[in-house]
Amino acid sequence: MVLGLFGLGAAGILVGKKVQSGVASVLEPITSRDPTGVSQLIPGSGGFRIYAELGSPSRTDAAYTLKVDGLVERPATYRLDDLRRRLPQTKLTKDFQCVTGWRVPAVKWQGVKLSDVLADVGVKPGAQALRFFSFDGGYTETLTMDQARRPDVIVAHQMLGRPVTQQHGGPVRLYVAPMYGYKSAKWLERIEVVASADPAGYWEGLGYDVDAWVGRSNGRTDQGIG
Ligand SMILES: Nc1nc2c(c(=O)[nH]1)N[C@H]1C(S)=C(S)[C@@H](COP(=O)(O)O)O[C@H]1N2
Numbered sequence: 001m002v003l004g005l006f007g008l009g010a011a012g013i014l015v016g017k018k019v020q021s022g023v024a025s026v027l028e029p030i031t032s033r034d035p036t037g038v039s040q041l042i043p044g045s046g047g048f049r050i051y052a053e054l055g056s057p058s059r060t061d062a063a064y065t066l067k068v069d070g071l072v073e074r075p076a077t078y079r080l081d082d083l084r085r086r087l088p089q090t091k092l093t094k095d096f097q098c099v100t101g102w103r104v105p106a107v108k109w110q111g112v113k114l115s116d117v118l119a120d121v122g123v124k125p126g127a128q129a130l131r132f133f134s135f136d137g138g139y140t141e142t143l144t145m146d147q148a149r150r151p152d153v154i155v156a157h158q159m160l161g162r163p164v165t166q167q168h169g170g171p172v173r174l175y176v177a178p179m180y181g182y183k184s185a186k187w188l189e190r191i192e193v194v195a196s197a198d199p200a201g202y203w204e205g206l207g208y209d210v211d212a213w214v215g216r217s218n219g220r221t222d223q224g225i226g
């Protein structure tokens, strides 16, 4: 079976069986998922496989907004220009690693640290987590407040040294450098600051770890996969 053809579901099972039987049993129900459209290797995607579990929506730069609300002092709706210019810019060069094993080394990213976004809106006492929503209409992710404040977690408007393309989740996606790719929600349209991140995100509902640290989650104990 070729990893790339079947994407996260089938590959997750291969990995799970190989690494740890406990994980395999958690991942088992994923076999029943329809594997079509999960992943395709496309030219020009810089070695990435394109995932669009719940559709691949488009939004023009002019129409794009990112709403930040919930337990914040100053709820905000950012336009792309705010994210590109008004808020402080952060550049990172870091790997992107999918839990199924593929990795793209030394990807150039640019955007706004999530911690800078949180400073801009002001986090209210009692806020413990963040929930991320995609304009594909259904993909969600979560981070704890401590994870969100790491310097290597950004709201990215550039990836591979250019504006994030539509297929990669542009104009704006999340990039959570220390965690597997499923945390890096594409087509980001809303961040809700919440007291608790329960229920967790889309893949977590299918058995994947909420804390998706590369090399030490989902049954992995290694660093050198892919
Ligand atoms: N909205 C949305 N975001 C998503 C996904 C998805 O299917 N939909 N897949 C995730 C997974 S499993 C991975 S590995 C990366 C893949 O990013 P890419 O499609 O730019 O390669 O996006 C993540 N973010």
Ligand SMILES: [Mo]
Pocket: 008, 051, 097, 098, 099, 100, 180, 181, 182
């Ligand atoms: Mo992934």
